[in-house]
Every structure is written in structure tokens, then in C-alpha cells.
Amino acid sequence: MPRSFEWAEESSVSRALEKALRGTDDGELYIQHTQFEQLLFTDGRLISSTLNSDTGFGLRAVCGEHVGYAHSSELSDSALQEAVAATSIAKRGYTGHWDVSPGGSGQKLYDGSNSIELVAFETKVKLLEDVNRYARGKDPRVVQVSASLSASWSQVEILRPGGERHHDVRPMVQFYVNVVASENGRTESGNSGAGGRMPLEVFLDDAWWQRHVDAAVRMAAVNLKSKPAPAGILDIVLGPGLPGVMIHEAVGHGLEGDAIRKETSAFHGKLGEQVAAKGVTIVDNGSIEKQRGSLAIDDEGAATGRTVLIDDGVLVAFMMDRQSARLMDVTSTGNGRRQSYQHRPMPRMTNTYLESGDSKPADILSSLEDGIYAVNFGGGSVDTASGDFVFSCTEAYRVRNGQVEEPIKGATLVGNGPEAMQRVSMIGNDLALDEGVGVCSKAGQNVPVCLGQPTLRLDKVTVGGTQ
Amino acid sequence: MKTNLGMLEFALDAAKKAGADAVDAMYSYSSSLQVKCRDGKFESSSRSDAGSLGLRVFVGQRSTIVSSTDLSCKAITTMAERATSIAALAPEDPFAGLLPTSEISNDFTGELELYDDTGQDADRLLELATGAEDSALSVAGVTQSQGSGCNQARLSVALATSNGFAGEYVGSNFSAGVSVVAGSGDAMGTDHFSHTARFLEDLMTVDEIGRRAGEGAARLVAATSMPTGVAPVLFDRRIAASLLAYFAAAINGAAIARKASFLKESLGEAVFPTGISIVDDALLVRGIASRPFDGEGAASLRLELVEDGVLRSWILDAATARQLQFGSTGSARRSATTPPSPGSTNLFVVAGRCTVGELMSDIVDGLYVTGLQGQGVNGVTGDFSMGAKGFRIQSGEITTPVNGITVAGNLKEMFASLTVADDLEFNGTTNCPTARVEQMTIAGG
Numbered sequence: 001m002p003r004s005f006e007w008a009e010e011s012s013v014s015r016a017l018e019k020a021l022r023g024t025d026d027g028e029l030y031i032q033h034t035q036f037e038q039l040l041f042t043d044g045r046l047i048s049s050t051l052n053s054d055t056g057f058g059l060r061a062v063c064g065e066h067v068g069y070a071h072s073s074e075l076s077d078s079a080l081q082e083a084v085a086a087t088s089i090a091k092r093g094y095t096g097h098w099d100v101s102p103g104g105s106g107q108k109l110y111d112g113s114n115s116i117e118l119v120a121f122e123t124k125v126k127l128l129e130d131v132n133r134y135a136r137g138k139d140p141r142v143v144q145v146s147a148s149l150s151a152s153w154s155q156v157e158i159l160r161p162g163g164e165r166h167h168d169v170r171p172m173v174q175f176y177v178n179v180v181a182s183e184n185g186r187t188e189s190g191n192s193g194a195g196g197r198m199p200l201e202v203f204l205d206d207a208w209w210q211r212h213v214d215a216a217v218r219m220a221a222v223n224l225k226s227k228p229a230p231a232g233i234l235d236i237v238l239g240p241g242l243p244g245v246m247i248h249e250a251v252g253h254g255l256e257g258d259a260i261r262k263e264t265s266a267f268h269g270k271l272g273e274q275v276a277a278k279g280v281t282i283v284d285n286g287s288i289e290k291q292r293g294s295l296a297i298d299d300e301g302a303a304t305g306r307t308v309l310i311d312d313g314v315l316v317a318f319m320m321d322r323q324s325a326r327l328m329d330v331t332s333t334g335n336g337r338r339q340s341y342q343h344r345p346m347p348r349m350t351n352t353y354l355e356s357g358d359s360k361p362a363d364i365l366s367s368l369e370d371g372i373y374a375v376n377f378g379g380g381s382v383d384t385a386s387g388d389f390v391f392s393c394t395e396a397y398r399v400r401n402g403q404v405e406e407p408i409k410g411a412t413l414v415g416n417g418p419e420a421m422q423r424v425s426m427i428g429n430d431l432a433l434d435e436g437v438g439v440c441s442k443a444g445q446n447v448p449v450c451l452g453q454p455t456l457r458l459d460k461v462t463v464g465g466t467q
Numbered sequence: 468m469k470t471n472l473g474m475l476e477f478a479l480d481a482a483k484k485a486g487a488d489a490v491d492a493m494y495s496y497s498s499s500l501q502v503k504c505r506d507g508k509f510e511s512s513s514r515s516d517a518g519s520l521g522l523r524v525f526v527g528q529r530s531t532i533v534s535s536t537d538l539s540c541k542a543i544t545t546m547a548e549r550a551t552s553i554a555a556l557a558p559e560d561p562f563a564g565l566l567p568t569s570e571i572s573n574d575f576t577g578e579l580e581l582y583d584d585t586g587q588d589a590d591r592l593l594e595l596a597t598g599a600e601d602s603a604l605s606v607a608g609v610t611q612s613q614g615s616g617c618n619q620a621r622l623s624v625a626l627a628t629s630n631g632f633a634g635e636y637v638g639s640n641f642s643a644g645v646s647v648v649a650g651s652g653d654a655m656g657t658d659h660f661s662h663t664a665r666f667l668e669d670l671m672t673v674d675e676i677g678r679r680a681g682e683g684a685a686r687l688v689a690a691t692s693m694p695t696g697v698a699p700v701l702f703d704r705r706i707a708a709s710l711l712a713y714f715a716a717a718i719n720g721a722a723i724a725r726k727a728s729f730l731k732e733s734l735g736e737a738v739f740p741t742g743i744s745i746v747d748d749a750l751l752v753r754g755i756a757s758r759p760f761d762g763e764g765a766a767s768l769r770l771e772l773v774e775d776g777v778l779r780s781w782i783l784d785a786a787t788a789r790q791l792q793f794g795s796t797g798s799a800r801r802s803a804t805t806p807p808s809p810g811s812t813n814l815f816v817v818a819g820r821c822t823v824g825e826l827m828s829d830i831v832d833g834l835y836v837t838g839l840q841g842q843g844v845n846g847v848t849g850d851f852s853m854g855a856k857g858f859r860i861q862s863g864e865i866t867t868p869v870n871g872i873t874v875a876g877n878l879k880e881m882f883a884s885l886t887v888a889d890d891l892e893f894n895g896t897t898n899c900p901t902a903r904v905e906q907m908t909i910a911g912g
Contacts, residue, residue, distance in 0.1 A: 043725050046558045047786075048806040051549070053535040056517060066509055073517035073536035086500075086514040089589050121556050129558070144725050180727050180847055189727070189847045229852070231875065231910035232695050262505070264613050264648070342515060379842035385613065385648050385657045388871060390841035390854030412843040412852040412873050462692075464843070464852040464873020466908040 005031070007075045008157055016077070017059075018161045020084040025096040026062040026322055027087075027160070028300065031075070032341040034154040037116045041128035042146040049125075051116070058341040061087040062323050063094040069344040101322055101332060103158075104166050105303030107296045109289045112169035114153040115200035124149050127203060135179050135213045139221060143187070144180035149173075151200055158301040166301035172292070172448060173200045174436060177213055181220035188226070190219025191394070194435035196292045196450075219376060219395050222407045229372070229396070229411035229465025236413065236461045237368055237399065239375035240361070241432035244451035246458075247354050248440070249380040249389040250417035251282055255309050255317075256442075257324030257335070257347040259384045266387030266418055267315060275315045276421035279357050282310040284319050286334055286350030292436040293351035293450035295337070300345050304334035310421075321347045339445040349440060353452030357427025361455040364426045366402035372411065372463060373397045373404055387417035412464035420458060428455030471496075471635055474520070474538065475627035481547035482524050483629065487554070489525040489565050490547075491628040493762070494518065494538075495803045499620035502592040504600060505612060509593055521803035524550040528559040534804040562790040565763065570785075570795055571632045572766035575759040580752050581638040582621075583666040592617040595673050599645040602677025608649040608685035613657070615645035615677075619667075624758070626801075632764030640755070641670050645677055649684035656687030656868065658838075663895050665753045671894075683837065686858070690870035692911040693859055699833040700874060700907045701826060701860065704892060706836050707902035710885075711816060713878055714745070715897070716846055718778065720787025720798075720809040729849030729879050730778070738778045738882050742819070745773035747782065749797060749812040756812035756896040762801025767812075770796055784809045815898040818891035823901045824863075826888045833860040834909055836874060849878035855909075869911070876907040 007013060008031055021027045033055040040048045056073040057080070068090030070083035128147050135145040151173045158166040174195030181188060192215040203209055238246060251267075259265035267275060276282070286304030288294050295304050300322050309317050320328070321336030324347055337348035365373060373396065380391030392412045398405045433452035440449040475492040482490040496518030503510045520543065521534035533550035535542055600615040618641070625635035644661025660680035662671035702710060714730075722728040730738060739745075749767035751757050758767060763785050772780055781791065784799035784807045800810035819826075827835065840854035852875040858865045884905035891900040 045560050047560060047563075048532065049553065049557055050532040050534070050805060051553065052519075052521075052533075052804045053537065053546075054519070054804075055536050065505075067511040069511065070514040071517065072515075073519065079516065082516070083514070086512070086589075089509070089512050092509075121553055125556070125558060144727055146725065146727075180725075187729075187847055189845070229875075231873070231908050262613075263611070342517060344511070344513060381840050381842070383657055383840070386655050386870075388840070388854070388856075390843075390873075392841050392843035392852065409848075410843060410845055410850045410852055412841050412854060412875070414840075414854040414871055414873055416871065462871060462873060462910055464854070464875045464908075464910045466852075466875045466877075 005157060008159060012077045016080045016084050017159060020059060020061055020087055021161050023091055023096050024061045024063050026099045027060045029159040030058045030341050031157045032154060034152060035116050036152040038150040039124050039128060040148045041132060046125055056341045059083040059087055060344055061090045063090050063096050066090040067344060071342045099326055103301035105297055107287055109287060109294050109296050110171055110197035111199060115151045115171060115173055116153055119200045131177055131209055131213055134210060135217060138217045141181040141183045142179050143182045147177040149175055166297050168296050171197050173198060175203050177216050179216045179220050181224055183224050186224060188220050188223035190216040190223060192216040193437040196290045196436040197294060198290045222395060226407040226409040228467045229408040230463060230467050231465040232463060233460050234463050235368055235371035236458045237364055237373045238456045240430045240454050241452060242377055242434040243374060244353055244453035245377045245380050245391050247282060247453055248352055248451050249382040249391055250420050252349050252352045253382050253384050254387055254417055255319055257318050257320040260318050261324050261328050264385050270315050273315055274313050275418055276310050276313040277424045278313045279427050280310055280313050280421060280424050281355040283308050283355060284349055284352045288351050291351050291450045292448045298334045298336045299338040300336035302332045302334045302336060304350060307333040319347045321345055337447050339447055343445045348447050349449050351450035353433060356429045356431040356454045359426045359428050361428045361430050364428055364455050364457050368399045369401060371399050373399050389417055390414045414462045423459040424456055425459050426457035430454045471625035472627060472633055475625055478522055478543050478547060479627060479629050481544045482522055482551060485548045485551035487524045487551045488527060489629050491523050491565055493801060493803045494520045494625045497620060497622045500587040500589060501616060501618040502589055502596055503614055503616040504593060504596040505614045507597055512589055519803035522546055522550050524554045526554045528561060528563060529554050529557040530563050531557050532806050562786045565628050565630050566765050566785045568630045571764050572760060573632060579757045579759060581665060581757060583639045585667050587619050592619060595643050598673035599643050599677045602674045603645045603647045603681040606681025606685055608688055609647050609681045610651055611648040613646040613648060617643040626764055628764055634760050636759050639665055641667050643670060643673055643676055645680045647680050647684045650688035654689040656684045658683030663755055687856060687868045690856060690868035692871050693869045695910050697906055697908050699830050700904050701835040702902045703837045704899060704901055706839055707899035708897045711814060711899045712897050713844055715811040715814055718781050720781050720783040722846060723781050724787050724790045727847050733778050736778060737776045739773055739776040739885055741776045743773060743776050744817040747772055747811050747814045751813040754813040761797045762799035762807045765795045765797040768797045782809045782811055813896055816887055818889045818900050819887040821888055823888045823890055826901060826903050827860050828863040830860045830863055835860050835865055851876050851878050872909055872911040874907045874909055
């Protein structure tokens with residue numbers, strides 16, 4: 001066993017943990033060992049390869065609304081003693097009632113093997129060299145190819161007083177390719193990526209990575225023909241999968257338990273209300289096999305699961321970690337996540353998506369008289385207090401009289417979460433999740449997530465173009 | 468290995484014994500304390516204490532980086548052996564390599580004043596955090612706090628290379644900020660403000676930090692949309708600094724070497740109007756990004772990136788400098804866990820000569836942007852399309868607040884018409900006075 005787990009066996013550790021959490025409501029010692037490898041290929045060559053090993057612990061003490069957190073990359077009794085002293089600030093003047101939450105789950109959502117060690121370095125290099133050669137040969141307009149391969153393998157152990165222990169071994173892999181194409185003095189780009197909690201071997205199948213390179217080249221070629229996007233208010237059809245970033249920004253962050261309990265969300269006070277059009281059902285589900293956003297247990301040791309947040313347009317639940325659940329008198333939904341041992345957990349999304357409806361995607365498109373069809377997105381953000389969200393298209397088309405016409409350049413779409421969700425007018429039957437590229441940032445912590453939705457029609461969205 | 472440099476020497480030796488031709492080692496260690504408060508009470512504290520050692524090993528022109536948080540002799544020796552065996556398998560990169568020996572600078576003698584040894588005290592940080600929040604909540608119209616925080620950090624960096632560089636330094640960092648909501652429901656304004664300084668005595672008073680956040684939120688209450696159209700746009704200092712950051716990304720050696728920048732043909736050309744000067748100064752005393760040497764051991768420099776509107780230099784590290792056939796500009800950023808890559812340091816647009824009022828006085832109908840949202844910037848094409856909020860400018864004055872609109876254009880054209888006021892203020896690493904762009908497309912109601 002790596003040193004982290006041997007250290008956890010020592011009686012000095014359990015004594016320090018008991019002392020740290022005496023008088024608190026909740027807390028834990030989170031020990032983590034992570035290996036991370038990344039290869040970056042660009043401009044015709046491997047420009048970097050890195051292999052990081054990061055081991056440490058995080059100690060958390062929770063008293064009501066107060067949290068004391070301390071972490072160290074030194075696994076030693078002296079570092080733990082300093083952490084115990086530092087977290088005691090949360091206990092000042094407080095007498096707690098220890099939260100004996102059921103923790104753990106028997107879920108097996110991914111294989112705990114370590115792709116970093118199991119696939120030879122030379123094989124990874126060759127994959128990227130093959131990607132580069134194939135992409136450049138695919139279209140004479142391609143002038144630059146950037147590709148990356150990354151893998152991480154993380155062992156997590158969560159200890160609570162009284163001998164409670166939870167354990168998880170988490171793999172993650174990601175492949176990404178970006179191509180830049182140039183024609184008649186104009187330069188545009190396209191990208192594609194995928195991954196998840198699966199073995200790296202998946203990437204080694206030629207057909208698999210070629211599909212992604214083809215997608216990136218196709219997107220760059222489409223963008224070379226794109227015209228300036230219109231500016232104004234238009235009806236939008238969003239494609240399935242990655243455009244689910246809209247759901248993540250418009251609704252997801254506003255339904256995280258901490259924003260609700262602190263009353264800093266636009267959805268605060270709306271439980272039981274119709275916050276979206278009928279037919280809109282939005283779910284957060286951390287227990288889907290192999291998905292990038294999945295976890296067998298969350299970072300507090302609780303079981304993850306499928307939580308229906310909005311059911312047929314009605315707000316029915318929020319995403320909870322243990323602290324928010326306790327303060328709001330509900331149970332944790334297994335959404336307590338943290339970026340690493342260096343961060344304290346808080347309510348975060350896992351795999352968040354809008355469920356399929358009944359419409360055929362072709363019918364949704366042909367219903368659009370004058371609007372935009374957006375199929376690829378670069379990212380988005382939201383102001384949770386107001387609900388105002390923004391997201392940027394990287395591939396979109398003008399639609400007139402139900403016909404998909406010219407591609408348009410990078411338009412930004414803005415809206416307000418609660419308002420926008422009322423204007424979902426058609427829901428397709430083709431739910432898809434993104435292929436494993438999502439990163440969610442909140443309070444300085446990044447966690448991997450998955451987004452998804454079926455083809456959707458959204459009426460009257462403000463489009464930020466130049467025409 | 469009682470000292471950091473001693474530990475680095477041990478690591479370099481281990482790599483050479485394992486067969487490395489060249490190697491450098493970086494150790495970085497940070498310890499910080501952050502306290503957050505909400506509604507006048509302690510909410511959370513977070514103490515960190517973490518260090519990592521990274522080895523960059525070369526076997527000929529082949530290289531790799533291995534890092535670890537385990538600093539035992541055994542772990543370092545294993546790391547050195549692993550790195551050397553991986554490097555031997557890596558493809559050759561003709562541009563990779565340590566900084567040329569002739570460019571190494573071991574003799575930095577100036578005093579940058581990077582470190583304030585004030586002890587980390589949670590109660591002091593709590594007092595500052597609650598002070599900022601109180602101040603923000605006392606601004607008329609502010610209805611709710613989203614929380615405030617105060618953070619203190621100490622960072623130490625040590626670097627040694629097999630071709631003769633060895634150096635280390637310690638720095639400190641204090642920051643305080645608060646986020647508030649004014650109004651409620653549909654007529655809501657939100658804003659945050661924070662300030663960062665190397666020395667506690669230079670930190671803006673929490674009264675001022677709170678006042679700026681509170682006034683920023685209150686001014687945006689009852690914001691509406693505005694008509695779609697084309698107009699001149701002003702960007703407040705904070706937002707203008709984000710435009711400057713896009714400029715830095717567009718002249719970053721890594722983007723230029725890959726030909727993936729809308730400014731790739733612009734060296735020696737007028738990118739901005741005459742009168743605009745942009746400086747990157749790694750030697751600014753007490754500068755947030757200042758350091759005595761860069762991530763590869765090159766001398767820190769003050770770079771005149773833009774002189775009278777003309778682009779004079781890329782931002783380069785050793786590898787991009789080799790590829791583009793220049794010398795390194797001492798701009799290598801590096802952590803123990805990542806390879807060096809070019810990056811700006813204390814970057815700013817030199818203050819202009821007119822006031823903010825004068826900058827907008829001739830605008831009949833325009834926009835003053837105080838917030839941008841989204842990731843709608845394409846570094847390859849310069850296309851820019853972001854969610855925005857701020858105020859209408861009508862007949863030369865700021866009038867009603869606006870929200871839920873977008874502003875779009877192209878950065879190359881935006882830079883070509885950029886003018887600035889005289890209100891430069893330093894907060895963080897990238898700074899710009901209030902700026903004006905002649906024409907952007909605004910999409911609204």
C-alpha cells in the first residue's frame with residue numbers, strides 16, 4: 001500500500017482525528033494519493049510530457065455553518081497536529097451534535113487500474129504522432145494540430161471518528177485535439193475531445209481517435225465558411241450533448257445546496273414551483289458507469305445517485321453535501337465534491353442533464369422559421385444570484401424556414417436561468433451526454449463534470465453577434 | 468538536505484547519475500491562511516501547507532518532467548531515475564533545452580521587496596474580512612452579502628540547473644475582497660471587489676474595498692437592456708485589464724510559435740494607436756508578479772512590449788525564443804509540476820492624459836462596460852463576443868444601468884482604436900486605465 005494508507009493505520013492518527021472533531025457536527029480526514037500524466041503535442045512534435053505525484057491530507061471540522069479546513073502535502077503526525085490546531089477555530093464557542101450519516105456505497109462504476117502504468121510511454125507518444133499525421137493529411141488547409149493525452153489515477157481514503165472508513169480508487173483519462181485551418185488569408189479552428197473513468201486503451205483504437213480528428217477538421221472547415229452572427233433576439237435550437245452546458249449554467253449552479261441555503265441563488269424559495277416549461281426534467285446523476293462526472297462515493301464518503309432536480313418543470317430537489325443537508329434538514333444527495341485534498345468539499349454537480357422528450361430532432365429544426373442552430377460550445381458561466389448566464393458557440397448555423405443554412409461565427413448566447421427554462425418549447429427524444437471534456441469551476445476549485453441534453457428549442461434568446 | 472538548494476543539488480546529482488545529460492530542478496512551497504465571513508460572522512477558514520519538487524531531465528534533445536510531493540532522498544532518487552528513463556523514450560525536440568549558459572543570471576542584487584514577514588493570524592484576517600463586509604453592507608441599496616474573505620500566503624521558490632544556475636526567493640501576498648447584492652428579484656445588482664498586495668501595509672483599506680463593492684452593486688440595480696446597434700464602448704479598469712490579458716495571450720511565444728494568434732504577423736506593426744505604451748515589468752518593487760529570476764534562471768526584465776502603438780516584442784521563454792530566433796525575454800513561468808512556458812508578469816498600459824469624463828465626453832449614444840461574462844474570445848481569430856453589463860452613455864454622460872446584453876467585435880480592430888484615460892491603478896498582476904474602443908456591436912432587446 002502506498003504510504004498514505006499505512007499512515008492512516010496509526011493510532012496517533014485516529015487519536016488526533018477524535019480530538020479534532022470532538023464537539024463538532026461533522027468532519028473527516030481525507031487522504032489522497034494522485035498520479036497525473038499529461039503529454040502535449042503541437043507544431044509537429046511532443047512539446048512536453050509531465051508525470052506528477054501528489055500525496056497529502058485534508059482535515060475538516062464542521063460546526064453548524066462554520067468550517068475549519070487545513071491541508072498538508074506532508075503525511076506526518078506533526079503536520080496533522082498543526083492541522084488540528086488550525087481547524088479548531090471553527091469550534092469556538094460551539095457544542096456540536098455529531099452527524100452519524102450513513103456513508104459509503106457498494107457501487108462499482110469504474111475499473112481501478114492505473115492507465116499511467118499500464119500503457120507504455122512510447123505507445124502514448126506514437127498515438128499523438130499518428131493523430132498529427134492523420135490530421136494534417138486529412139485536409140490541405142490544416143496548418144496546425146495540437147493534441148493532448150492525459151491520465152490520472154487517484155486513491156482516496158476518508159476517515160471519521162469511531163473507525164468509519166471509506167475508500168475509492170478513481171481513474172480518469174482524456175484525449176483532446178484542436179486543429180487550425182487556413183484558407184485565403186482566413187484562419188479558423190475546430191476541436192474535439194473525449195474521455196472518462198475508463199482505461200486508456202480505449203484511445204488506442206484507430207477508428208476511435210480518427211472520428212475525433214475528423215470532427216475537429218470538419219468543424220474548422222465549417223468555421224472557414226462562417227459568416228458574422230446576427231445580433232438580437234432569436235429562437236434557438238440547441239443540438240444534443242455538449243450544448244447541455246446551457247443547463248449546467250442556467251440551472252445547475254443555482255440548484256447547488258450552498259447557494260440555496262445562503263439564499264444567493266435565483267432559485268431560492270421556489271421549491272414546488274413551476275420553474276421550467278412542462279416536459280422539462282433535469283437530473284443530476286453521479287452513478288453512471290465510466291462517465292467523467294461520476295463517483296462511486298462522493299468526497300465526503302456518501303453514496304452518489306440520481307437526483308431529480310426539476311420534474312416536468314417543477315422544482316423538486318437540490319444538490320446537497322452533508323453540511324447543506326444538515327442545515328436544511330434533508331439528506332445528502334452525494335454531491336459533496338472537492339478538487340483534491342487541498343480543498344474543502346461543497347455541493348457540486350456530477351453528470352447533469354435534461355431528460356429526453358417526445359419530439360423528433362428533425363421536426364424541431366424544421367419548426368424554426370428564423371433562428372440559429374447551435375451544435376458545439378466552448379463554455380459558459382453564470383451569476384448565481386441573478387441567474388444571468390452566458391455561453392459561447394463554437395459551431396452554429398443560421399436557420400430560415402426550417403432549413404439549416406450558412407454557418408455563423410462564434411456567437412455568444414445570454415439569458416436568465418429561471419426565465420430561459422420557461423421558454424423551452426420543444427424537447428427532442430435524443431438525449432446525449434458530452435463525451436468527457438467538461439470542467440466546472442466554482443470558488444477556485446475545478447472538478448470534472450458531464451453535461452447533456454437532447455435537441456432542444458429555446459425561444460427568444462439574446463444573441464451576441466456583429467450583424 | 469537541510470536547505471532547499473541542498474535538496475536541489477542532490478536531485479541534480481541523482482539525475483546525472485541516472486544518465487541525464489542536462490537537468491533542472493524546482494522546489495516550490497506555499498503556506499497560506501484564508502478566512503471567510505458572512506453576515507458579520509466567521510464562516511470558514513482554510514490553512515494550506517504544500518510543497519512539490521519537480522525535475523526536468525534531458526537526454527540529448529529528449530526531455531520530460533517528473534514531480535512529487537514526497538521529498539525523501541529515496542523518493543527523489545526514484546524520481547530522477549524514472550524521469551531519465553522516460554526522457555530517453557521521448558521524441559527529440561530541437562527547440563527544447565535549458566536556458567543557454569550565456570543567458571543565465573546568477574547575480575541579481577536588487578531589492579524587490581517581495582516578502583512581508585507578518586505572521587499568519589486568523590483573528591486579524593477575520594477582522595479584515597468582517598470590516599470589508601460591514602463597509603459594503605452600509606452602502607445605500609445593498610441588501611445582502613454573498614461573503615467576504617481575507618487571505619495571506621507565503622510562497623518560496625528555489626531553482627537549480629546543471630549548467631550553473633542556483634537561486635531562491637520568498638514572497639508574500641495579502642488579499643481581501645467582498646461580494647454583495649443590491650436590490651432584489653428582477654431589480655438586482657451584484658458586484659464584488661478585491662485588492663491584492665505584497666505587504667499588509669499596502670493593502671487597500673477594507674472600508675474602501677467594501678465601498679467599491681457596495682457602490683458597484685447598487686449602481687446596477689434595475690438594469691434594463693438597451694437597443695441593438697453599433698456604438699463606441701468604454702471599459703472600466705477591471706474589464707480593460709481583461710482585454711490586456713487577451714493581448715498578452717496573443718503575443719505569447721507559445722501561440723506565435725504555433726501560428727495560432729491573430730497577431731502572429733504583427734511584430735513591428737502598429738497594433739494600437741500612437742500614444743499607447745504597454746509594459747511588462749518583472750522588476751517592479753513590491754509587484755505582485757515580480758521575481759528576481761524567471762522559471763528557467765533568466766534575468767527578470769522590464770519589457771517595453773508596445774511603444775507608441777507599435778508592437779516591439781513577443782513574450783518568450785527559452786524554447787519559444789529558440790524557435791522564433793530571438794533571445795528569451797525572461798518570461799518563463801514555471802511551477803514544480805509543469806514545464807516552463809511564457810507568461811506576462813506585472814503587465815500594464817501606461818496611463819493616458821485625459822480623464823474618464825473627457826474620454827466619453829463626445830459619445831452621443833454608447834456603452835460603459837463594468838462586467839463581462841463568458842468565454843467568447845477566440846485567440847486564433849480575435850473574434851470577441853461576451854455577455855456584458857454596465858451603463859449607457861448618452862450625450863457624454865453615464866446614465867441608466869444595463870444588463871443581459873452582449874458586446875461583439877474583433878480584438879485586432881478593438882486594439883487598433885483603443886485609447887485610455889489617466890486613471891491607472893495597480894491591483895493584481897495585469898492593469899489598465901479606463902479604456903475606449905471606437906466601435907462594437909451591442910445586442911440587446
